[in-house]
Amino acid sequence: MTEWPTIHLTQARQVAALMDQKTALPAPEVTVRARFEELKRDNPSQALNFLVHALPRLEAIYWAAGTIMAASQSSPPPTGDQQATREAIRSWLEQQDERTRRLAYDRAxxxxxxxxxxxxxxxxxxSGGSIAPADAAPILPIPGLANRLAATAVLQAAYLGGDAQAFIASALHEAEAVAKHGTRPKTEGPENESPRTDGRGAA
Structure with a gap:
């Protein structure tokens, strides 16, 4: 069993640390790939969460964005605020800088x-940069938090409707492909959706 080129961590317990796991840590000799395969057999949702924590944070976000944007094409129209958030996310994917990073968060x-x-x-x-207000002293984010939220986003999308387990299986397959081959940011998705005026919308 070979390890994945995109993932630079070698021990499963390194990933567990990023997941803030304090007890029942994998043994030092257990590799990332071996632990993933074990989780994949027993609990695909946990396997997805584990693998996304193992990925570099930008690859994790690109994967999550592509997964959510693809799902949004067959979902009900978004609310105005939800569509504005999607557009801000798309802007960051196209141009990653301080302005688009903060804009995505603010819109959300x-x-x-x-x-x-x-x-x-x-x-x-x-994913990077200070999380303090722009005019305050820099504060760095907790390691692994961007990956945790990327995984959370995809699991939330899975349970918004339809077959959650099939959605998770597909997302897990795509995450494995990222681990093997890397990825680029995906910005395709609904460009000119008409916002809903009632309800929350869905991803």
Whole structure:
């Protein structure tokens, strides 16, 4: 069993540390790939969470964004605030700088916490740079938080409707492909959706 080129961590317990796991840590000799295969057999959701924590944070976010944008094409129209958040996320994917990073986070504050766009925008915000106000002394994010929010966003999308287990299986397959081959940011998705005026919308 070979390890994945995109993943630079070698021990499963390194990933567990990023997941803030304090007890029942894998033995030092257990590799990332071996632990993933074990989780994949027993609990695909946990396997997805583990693998996304193992990925470099930008690859994790690109994967999550591509997964959520693809799902949004067959979902109900978004609310105005949800669409504004999607557009801000897309702007960051196209041009990653301080302005677009903060814009994605700011726009997401207007939508419900359990929507995947809000978690994805949080992953973007915590992906690099200071999380303090722009005019305050820099504060760095907690390691692994961007990955955690990327995984959360995809799992939230899975349970918004339809077959959650099939969604997770597909997302897990795509995450494995990222681990093997890397990825680029995906910006395709609904460009000119008509916002809903009632309800929350869905990813």
């Amino acid at each position: 504050q207007a939508i419900a916490r359990d929507l995947p766009e809000r978690s994805l925008a949080g992953a973007i915000f915590y």
